Amino acid sequence: MDNFGVVLALLGAVLAALMAGAGSAVGVGRAGEAAAGVVTEDPSKFGKVLILQLLPGTQGIYGLLIAFITLSQIGILGGNVEMSLAKGFLYLLACLPMAIVGYWSALKQSRAAVACIGLVSKRPDQLGKAIIFPAMVETYAILALLVSILAITGIGGLPV
Amino acid sequence: MAEKQYTYAVARIRSKELSLLNGMFLEQLLAARTYEECLQLLADKGWGDGSTQSAEQILTGEQEKTWALMEELVDDLSVFDVFLYQNDYHNLKAAIKLVFTNAEMPGAFFTHGTVEWETILKAIQEQDYSLLPEAMRAPAKEAFDLLLHTRDGQLCDVIIDKAALDAIHAAGKAADNAVIKEYAELTVAAANIKVAVRAQKTGKSLDFVRRALADCDTLDTAKLAQAAVEGQEAIYSYLSATPYADAVQELKESPSAFERWCDNLIIRRIRPQQYNPFTLAPLAAYVLARENEIKTVRVILSGKLNQLRMESIRERLREMYVN
Numbered sequence: 001m002d003n004f005g006v007v008l009a010l011l012g013a014v015l016a017a018l019m020a021g022a023g024s025a026v027g028v029g030r031a032g033e034a035a036a037g038v039v040t041e042d043p044s045k046f047g048k049v050l051i052l053q054l055l056p057g058t059q060g061i062y063g064l065l066i067a068f069i070t071l072s073q074i075g076i077l078g079g080n081v082e083m084s085l086a087k088g089f090l091y092l093l094a095c096l097p098m099a100i101v102g103y104w105s106a107l108k109q110s111r112a113a114v115a116c117i118g119l120v121s122k123r124p125d126q127l128g129k130a131i132i133f134p135a136m137v138e139t140y141a142i143l144a145l146l147v148s149i150l151a152i153t154g155i156g157g158l159p160v
Numbered sequence: 161m162a163e164k165q166y167t168y169a170v171a172r173i174r175s176k177e178l179s180l181l182n183g184m185f186l187e188q189l190l191a192a193r194t195y196e197e198c199l200q201l202l203a204d205k206g207w208g209d210g211s212t213q214s215a216e217q218i219l220t221g222e223q224e225k226t227w228a229l230m231e232e233l234v235d236d237l238s239v240f241d242v243f244l245y246q247n248d249y250h251n252l253k254a255a256i257k258l259v260f261t262n263a264e265m266p267g268a269f270f271t272h273g274t275v276e277w278e279t280i281l282k283a284i285q286e287q288d289y290s291l292l293p294e295a296m297r298a299p300a301k302e303a304f305d306l307l308l309h310t311r312d313g314q315l316c317d318v319i320i321d322k323a324a325l326d327a328i329h330a331a332g333k334a335a336d337n338a339v340i341k342e343y344a345e346l347t348v349a350a351a352n353i354k355v356a357v358r359a360q361k362t363g364k365s366l367d368f369v370r371r372a373l374a375d376c377d378t379l380d381t382a383k384l385a386q387a388a389v390e391g392q393e394a395i396y397s398y399l400s401a402t403p404y405a406d407a408v409q410e411l412k413e414s415p416s417a418f419e420r421w422c423d424n425l426i427i428r429r430i431r432p433q434q435y436n437p438f439t440l441a442p443l444a445a446y447v448l449a450r451e452n453e454i455k456t457v458r459v460i461l462s463g464k465l466n467q468l469r470m471e472s473i474r475e476r477l478r479e480m481y482v483n
Contacts, residue, residue: 030165034170041176
């Protein structure tokens with residue numbers, strides 16, 4: 001139980017990578033199904049629908065980034081892994097915005113991406129507008145990423 | 161259980177919707193000088209298989225294409241059974257009458273149904289009703305026995321038509337998607353209104369009308385039956401208090417105007433499915449849209465073949481699913 005703080009901090013890093021990654025995997029898969037449907041009928045639209053398919057994939061990258069920063073801050077990637085229980089708990093909390101918002105925003109963004117793939121299949125000239133709709137969902141994943149980064153980098157200096 | 165999303169299928173349907181006929185194309189068809197020119201316009205639009213075909217072959221081919229696409233996209237086509245029940249019960253009617261009159265007429269049957277028409281014919285010929293789906297057995301036996309004993313073809317039709325509507329209503333109730341529910345309800349309600357109007361015009365008894373009307377949620381069949389024996393104005397007055405108030409004007413105009421109004425109503429109700437990226441509903445809407453355009457093209461072609469005036473054909477045209 002001496003190093004339970006590290007366990008909590010590691011749990012935070014794992015959750016950020018795991019949940020955001022799972023959300024992105026489901027999201028990219030779902031958008032891929034729709035993209036395949038459009039390309040079956042019109043292969044010339046491959047490039048356009050590929051962009052939309054990739055949009056829900058960014059949350060997985062953000063989750064990986066948070067996990068990486070956390071692992072390096074807590075010393076698992078080299079250095080001292082000693083940590084108080086309170087600090088470990090704080091790292092866990094700091095990772096949660098990216099884990100939770102990452103998961104849900106990837107799923108919801110994929111629904112917007114699927115709808116916009118339908119839009120592009122009918123109006124290929126509207127690709128720019130079609131990208132904006134799912135990209136709006138990205139805003140919240142970016143906000144969660146910022147909060148998690150600020151919190152994780154700030155915890156190191158706290159006297160707990 | 162979560163409703164299946166059909167993401168791939170709906171995306172393919174979105175692309176397919178681009179080749180659906182719109183109002184502008186129908187105007188082009190109408191403006192064509194000859195029947196042959198209409199066929200050429202349809203061929204240019206991708207209808208038919210490129211070889212020389214008759215209009216009926218082209219239209220049947222287009223129906224086949226729709227069902228072949230649905231076979232590709234949907235694992236279990238029974239979800240669309242509700243669209244095929246009318247064909248099944250038409251085939252049952254044809255089989256009973258052909259067996260009764262000891263005649264042969266393969267052209268009397270529809271090819272698309274939930275049961276092969278040959279099976280229905282065999283069931284009636286051999287009096288083996290177990291070959292039929294469960295819901296069809298009792299009405300088939302009742303109608304055939306009644307025809308044998310009374311030789312009343314109209315009553316036989318009433319029993320089978322009612323059974324068809326009951327099957328559609330039950331399928332609508334059991335369905336978990338909005339388009340199928342809507343289609344089932346509107347089909348049964350429209351059929352009930354037609355039955356009531358015809359019964360009133362031919363002076364049928366209250367018992368007969370009650371027997372012919374099928375249950376539905378948007379019409380009170382007891383009140384409609386009562387109105388049908390009271391008179392035309394009673395039917396209009398009852399309908400004015402239902403969601404089908406707009407139908408009164410069409411009924412006053414002509415039976416074909418009412419038919420057109422019913423078809424247009426279904427198309428208007430399913431049109432929002434063009435913007436739904438998930439579930440079976442956009443696929444069901446596509447099937448209905450294709451059936452609607454095939455029906456409309458048939459109207460135009462037969463109008464052109466019989467050299468009807470353009471205005472006369474135009475007033476029979478249905479609204480299209482896409483604009």
